[in-house]
Amino acid sequence: MRTTLHSRQVAYEETGNGRPLLLIHGYPLNRMMWESQLHDLADVAHVIAPDLWGFGESESVADTTIGTYAEELHDLADALAATEPAVVCGLSMGGYVAFEYFRRYKNRVAALILANTKAGPDSAEGKAGRDKSAAVAREQGAAAIAESMLPKMLSPKTYASNPELVQQVRRMMESASVPGIVAALMAMKGRPDSTATLAEIKLPTLVLGGADDQLFPQSEFEGIAKGLPNSKLEILQDAGHVSNIEQPEAFNRSAREFLRGLG
Ligand code: MLT
Secondary structure, X not given: OEEEEOOEEEEEEEEOXXXXXXXXXXXXXXXXXHHHHHHHOOOOOEEEEEXXXXXXXXXXXXXXXXXXXXXXXXXXXXXXXXXXXXXEEEEOHHHHHHHHHHHHOHHHEEXXXXXXXXXXXXXXXXXXXXXXXXXXXXXXXXXXXXXXXXXXXXXXXXXXXXXXXXXXXXXXXXXXXXXXXXXXXXXXXOOOOOHHHHOOOOOXXXXXXXXXXXXXXXXXXXXXXXXXXXXEEEEEOOOOOOHHXXXXXXXXXXXXXXXXXXX
């Protein structure tokens, strides 16, 4: 589906009825990473999954920041009349956007699901890595980014034994636009430290991680859960960085239970 926000086209998926569940994709992916959640959670929520600016079929915007992604999500929810407090669910970069969404639009958040993400900012080395990746994207395109990231996106077991899923994730990454990739890298490089935000999030929060995440260590998920006053931590087995794609049943079971528990 498509709509226009501030004269720019945004693509999104929408299923179900009830409390809004906003699904925010990771980098360099798009709304289709949530295919299974859009299908399986439609009976418990009004599920909305946009392509962030510059990804999938959403247009790029100049000077993208994590804040402009949060604003996109907020304005899309408005456009879809999903204005009651939402459950905001972000995976990895989507988690960075979820923290920002909470800071900007507290009264529009009922609960959070933070999957395979971290609260801290980029280290100096991490920031230099963003610049290197942006140069690779500009010079060699999205395929080169996909090639280097792919083995780290999935658990070693899935990477070795499920070529179909590997291809699915590869296709999604390769379809990202170079301007979208570069803008997201710069947005992540400049993102604020969300560590101090944790104590302010008194809302129910489900923290999900993959036992075999090759990008973020489990200590990141544990740290988020410890810093949050009202959280539940679940580490999904046989799941890497994109845990919702790799273990959709376990991910959806946890999310469903959490949504139902909110009443
Ligand atoms: C993601 O999966 O969204 C990214 O790997 C996050 C990051 O690079 O910090």
